[in-house]
Amino acid sequence: MYKVLVMDGISDLGIQLLNDAADVTVDKKAGLSEDELVAIIADYDAMMVRSQTKVTERIMAAAPKLKVVGRAGVGVDNINLEAATQRGIVVINAPDGNTIATCELTFAMMMAVARSIPQAYKKTVEGEWDRKTFVGVELRNKVLGILGMGRIGSEVARRAKVFGMEVIGYDPFLTEERAEKLGVKLGTVNEIAAQADFITVHTPLTNETRHIIARPQFELMRKGVRIINCARGGIIDELALVEAIESGIVAGAAFDVYEQEPPQANHPFLNNPKIIVTPHLGASTVEAQENVAIDVSEEVLHILRDEPFKNAVNMPPVPATVLNQLQPYFSLGEKLGQFIGQTTEGAVKEIVVSYAGDLADVDTTPLTRYIVRGILSNQLEGVNIVNAMHLAKSRGVNVVIQKSAASKTFTNLLSVTLKTKNEEHIVAGTLLSGYGERIVQIDQYPVDIAPNGNLLLISHNDKPGIIGRVGTLLGSNDVNIATMQVGRKVIGGSAIMVLTTDKQTPKEVLGQLVQLPDLTHVSELSL
Numbered sequence: 001m002y003k004v005l006v007m008d009g010i011s012d013l014g015i016q017l018l019n020d021a022a023d024v025t026v027d028k029k030a031g032l033s034e035d036e037l038v039a040i041i042a043d044y045d046a047m048m049v050r051s052q053t054k055v056t057e058r059i060m061a062a063a064p065k066l067k068v069v070g071r072a073g074v075g076v077d078n079i080n081l082e083a084a085t086q087r088g089i090v091v092i093n094a095p096d097g098n099t100i101a102t103c104e105l106t107f108a109m110m111m112a113v114a115r116s117i118p119q120a121y122k123k124t125v126e127g128e129w130d131r132k133t134f135v136g137v138e139l140r141n142k143v144l145g146i147l148g149m150g151r152i153g154s155e156v157a158r159r160a161k162v163f164g165m166e167v168i169g170y171d172p173f174l175t176e177e178r179a180e181k182l183g184v185k186l187g188t189v190n191e192i193a194a195q196a197d198f199i200t201v202h203t204p205l206t207n208e209t210r211h212i213i214a215r216p217q218f219e220l221m222r223k224g225v226r227i228i229n230c231a232r233g234g235i236i237d238e239l240a241l242v243e244a245i246e247s248g249i250v251a252g253a254a255f256d257v258y259e260q261e262p263p264q265a266n267h268p269f270l271n272n273p274k275i276i277v278t279p280h281l282g283a284s285t286v287e288a289q290e291n292v293a294i295d296v297s298e299e300v301l302h303i304l305r306d307e308p309f310k311n312a313v314n315m316p317p318v319p320a321t322v323l324n325q326l327q328p329y330f331s332l333g334e335k336l337g338q339f340i341g342q343t344t345e346g347a348v349k350e351i352v353v354s355y356a357g358d359l360a361d362v363d364t365t366p367l368t369r370y371i372v373r374g375i376l377s378n379q380l381e382g383v384n385i386v387n388a389m390h391l392a393k394s395r396g397v398n399v400v401i402q403k404s405a406a407s408k409t410f411t412n413l414l415s416v417t418l419k420t421k422n423e424e425h426i427v428a429g430t431l432l433s434g435y436g437e438r439i440v441q442i443d444q445y446p447v448d449i450a451p452n453g454n455l456l457l458i459s460h461n462d463k464p465g466i467i468g469r470v471g472t473l474l475g476s477n478d479v480n481i482a483t484m485q486v487g488r489k490v491i492g493g494s495a496i497m498v499l500t501t502d503k504q505t506p507k508e509v510l511g512q513l514v515q516l517p518d519l520t521h522v523s524e525l526s527l
């Protein structure tokens with residue numbers, strides 16, 4: 001008999017399937033602390049949660065029987081995926097069931113902030129008949145900027161078009177074809193900041209999206225802009241938003257999610273009359289809760305019964321024979337993917353992976369998954385080696401594998417080429433006996449870099465004095481350079497400089513670097 005622990009008020013209708021299963025018993029609990037969970041979890045084979053319960057490493061360490069953690073929702077940021085993977089616990093989510101609920105909350109928030117509905121309600125029930133204060137704005141003919149055009153962002157765009165809004169979308173995976181189908185204009189974050197009357201975010205919270213809307217973007221905005229966040233706290237810089245409201249740039253904001261949940265009693269949003277707040281209710285509809293609970297219950301049953309399942313968001317075990325041959329390359333492959341993913345801009349159309357030397361005769365399919373995961377993980381939440389290829393395919397990204405028996409210089413060589421509509425970049429790496437992982441080529445430039453930590457990739461014209469200027473600027477901002485590599489093809493032509501630094505370079509300093517004479521491009525990477 002399998003024991004399933006159901007937390008966080010997951011819908012009864014949704015878990016009917018589990019209740020009806022002859023080989024399962026279900027315990028429903030809510031509001032347990034980590035200590036309380038640690039005390040009881042050893043009995044359970046499966047656990048189902050929403051966003052409230054944090055499934056920590058400590059809980060998993062106390063759960064020798066636990067085979068699966070089911071997240072009745074999209075975001076898995078409350079589950080320690082690394083710990084689950086290490087223990088062979090499958091983590092599954094329900095990515096589709098709450099799309100409409102969250103999209104509709106976003107729209108409700110947009111209309112509420114356009115017409116100050118909560119503020120007007122409050123005054124009216126307090127006995128005031130105030131028809132002057134609450135003059136709102138219409139959505140029709142306004143520009144809506146959407147950051148993150150996945151499931152929810154696309155549904156918001158569809159509805160906005162019906163309301164007569166002009167929509168500008170930003171998403172690294174939004175191709176021109178798909179944007180055209182949705183009737184959405186493509187724009188950068190800063191273009192959206194400068195042009196939109198309403199801005200809504202629908203990305204996961206990643207290193208890329210944390211504070212993607214912050215002070216520099218608020219400074220670009222039109223006076224009277226309204227901001228909505230029904231995705232994840234931290235995508236919009238909360239303090240910068242409050243400042244932008246105080247300075248009169250932002251006319252109003254509506255938030256469902258916060259950098260810390262629940263927000264502290266003295267959180268600046270809670271007593272700001274221009275900010276509407278809800279307690280993470282995006283997925284809280286009867287329909288969504290039923291959908292996600294049914295999806296997760298089905299998957300939990302499949303996993304408990306050793307049947308095929310979909311929607312796993314962490315890594316399954318790789319067969320031992322394959323593992324022995326490929327394991328040394330997994331980390332290098334993923335880092336090459338992350339490198340090229342972080343340095344290439346625009347919607348990816350094709351990934352070409354070339355294996356040469358020792359790798360040519362091996363079944364490299366699992367390794368390709370690590371590379372693709374590295375590329376996609378910069379933009380998508382929950383990418384793992386199970387779903388990386390599927391996600392690439394579903395986003396229209398073609399993955400091409402090439403093999404050649406010999407590598408001119410190295411006994412093994414992995415090359416990854418990323419093609420977008422306008423750009424094509426290549427990075428190649430090898431495992432050097434005694435030296436470990438090295439990046440040996442970036443575009444046309446031969447290099448020799450250990451792919452670890454914080455990297456700055458700088459394209460520049462090959463002229464005297466540039467290295468000094470870069471070093472001085474970083475040094476004067478307390479960014480210590482650990483290693484430096486320069487690469488060029490011809491004297492005086494275009495060149496690259498790759499620096500590893502002891503800490504991340506602050507965004508302002510990156511801005512100053514780009515302004516230095518003869519620097520053509522600067523990217524910061526974290527590997």
Ligand SMILES: NC(=O)C1=CN([C@@H]2O[C@H](COP(=O)(O)OP(=O)(O)OC[C@H]3O[C@@H](n4cnc5c(N)ncnc54)[C@H](O)[C@@H]3O)[C@@H](O)[C@H]2O)C=CC1
Pocket residue numbers: 073074075076095098099102147148149150151152153170171172173202203204205206208209230231232256257280281282283284378379380381
């Ligand atoms: N408030 C709530 O209760 C709920 C919140 N959510 C959150 O909403 C967010 C979106 O959910 P879905 O649309 O289902 O996910 P999705 O995975 O379908 O879409 C996310 C999109 O963000 C894009 N993206 C990633 N990095 C980006 C970047 N740097 N700039 C611009 N776009 C970027 C991805 O390419 C992807 O298309 C997730 O964070 C999810 O956890 C989802 C459901 C309920």
Ligand SMILES: O=C(O)CCC(=O)C(=O)O
Pocket residue numbers: 050051072073074075076098280281282283284
């Ligand atoms: O389960 C919930 O209510 C939160 C939903 C959510 O944030 C998600 O699905 O990412």
